[in-house]
Amino acid sequence: MLDLIFFYLFAALAVVSAVLVVTRRNAVHSAIFLITALLATAGIFLQLQAEFVFIVQIILYVGGIMVLFVFVIMLVNLDVALRQLQFNRGWLVGLVLAVALGAQLAYALFLGRTVQLTGAAGELKAENTEQVGQVLFQNYVLPFEIASILLLVAMIGAVVMAKKRL
Amino acid sequence: MVPTSHYLFLSLALFTIGVIGVVTRRNVIIILMSIELILNAVNINLVAFAHLWKQVSGQVFAIFIITDAAAEAAVGLGIIIAFFRNRETVLADEMDLLKW
């Protein structure tokens, strides 16, 4: 009962924040609402007993990526942009298509909402962080190393791209 | 106990709002933010299934997605800064250098 209340709370917060992200005129306001949407998502993760993903979301997404976004918004802040059109010329077509896509997916989910999902069921034995660490470094160590190389490449790319003179 | 379908519908809602943001807005930074919304929706989906089947693989995948989102945001924002330095604009409609 209580977790249903919390779920609806977080879900409402996430959806309302998301709607506000895509409709605000001021980019900094959008960024703040994205932060609240990400925090609501982190709350959903916590409710799904994924503590490590919760804290990784807060540290990386909210504390890292959003700080980057806010920095860049401040660097490219144009008062002119605030007074121009916010939505592009094909906004109606885009909206209709996106809603059609969403409706199709919603129909598929609606059809399958009571299906009892069976499959290889695991067991949450140890503490979540410990379990994630074990799986990450035993089964998925190759994607882990590739992800670290990806981050290195992204770091070098971002530095090169943002330099004034190469 | 919240049924998994609730989480899937929430994920769908966030995904749709993200897609609307990507195809509708002109400001490139807000398009990037909508992409982050889409990635978050996918994360909720993955973690919900990880919870359903009591495995951690879904959570590990979600962590990888968050890492990739960080890399993509960094490079994307670098591109925006480089472009802004050249053309003084962040509106996607005005980034049409290849048109004749």
Add this chain to the structure above:
Amino acid sequence: MNAIVEFFRPHLMPLIYALIIVVVLPLIAGYIVLLERKIMADMQARLGPMRVGPHGLLQPIADAVKLLIKEDIIPENADRWIFWLAPLLSVTAGMLALAAFAFGPGFQIADLNIGLLFILGVSSMGIFGIVLGGWASNSHYSLLGALRSSAQLVSYETAAGMAVVAGLLLAGTLSTRRIVEIQAEQGAWFVFLAPIAFFTYLVASIAETNRAPFDLPEAESELVAGYMTEYSGFRWALYFLAEYTNMVVVASVATTLFLGGWLRPLPNVKAFAFLDYVPALLMLLTAGYCFYRTPRQPTKVQQGFLVGVGLLCLLLGVVLFLPMLPLAFGGVEAPSLKPAIHGGFWFLLKVFAYMYVFMWLRFTVPRYRFDQLMKLGWHFLIPVAIVNVMGVGVALVLYRQMGWSLGVALTLTTLATLAVAAYLAVVGTRGEAATMGGAEGSA
């Protein structure tokens, strides 16, 4: 009705602790400010605030009243909503981080499985308060100060995180309560097992809280208080409260992870059990000193006040001595009360010692220039912290898999890390001297 009471009962004590923290913390932060001014005065051979109340002890209350009745000025084109939100973010992030600490064996608001990581994550949300505050002020000084300050915070956050990871490798868990218990089992604080991590965390936490010598973004002579320039009255008080709360948070992290939390020095060695009498003795000595200085006070008010402070210390000394009574007279230890009360005392003592080092450095060392600051963070601290993590990992492998003694393994890897740090320090400054001189001609 009964169902509602039963529903809230497990949350009652944490709620009371949380309420205590939220209500008491502004007062304590105010008195930490007074403490800093008194320590500053002591190091500069003067007396500090003496007028408001006996020995200036009512100064924080006067400051608070002044700040509350000041006019609330908002700059003209400032974004009102974000201007209101920014100090709130800083204060909330700081206070939220205090929820995961274990101040004593039972004194904890929430024993999270991911306690330490939660604290680091929530502290990283405090950066938003600074960035948004600087931007919302619609002023050049504020924006520059905010960008510099947040760049500094983000840089040193990595180094602090790596230093914490080195400590966590030794602990094996993220729960703050379990970390202190593991230090009790090991019989030594982690600062003796991983000293480089402790000193890296010390330097990084000074930069994390924007304290001198890393306080360029908010130094008065540089950027006119940086991101706080346009904030006046209560909003500025909130930023200040956030800064001192952050100081308490980083001191608590260092205390929990490196300095043994609520444990006394050498917690497991029975021969040092006389150290358990130290808290009570300290309080009684302070009370005695207060009573000794009473006759020399110039006015009756100051005499009365000093007698009051002395009586308070006496009461605390008696409270700290009571759990030791059965032991002192040859009985058995009263298990439940002693760790809690003495634990709280030791924790607070270590937190204040750490903050004393902060204040000591502030009044002794000159300020770093911003590029020197970033160079120190990225070129020195982060490589040393990463090498330290590798060193501690290697030491643990040697200890657990190959049976070496932990002390020997850790000493070897600490020496190796120190060698790397020395190399970085020497080579780094050599490169800087070359480019400063300009003779080498490197671009």
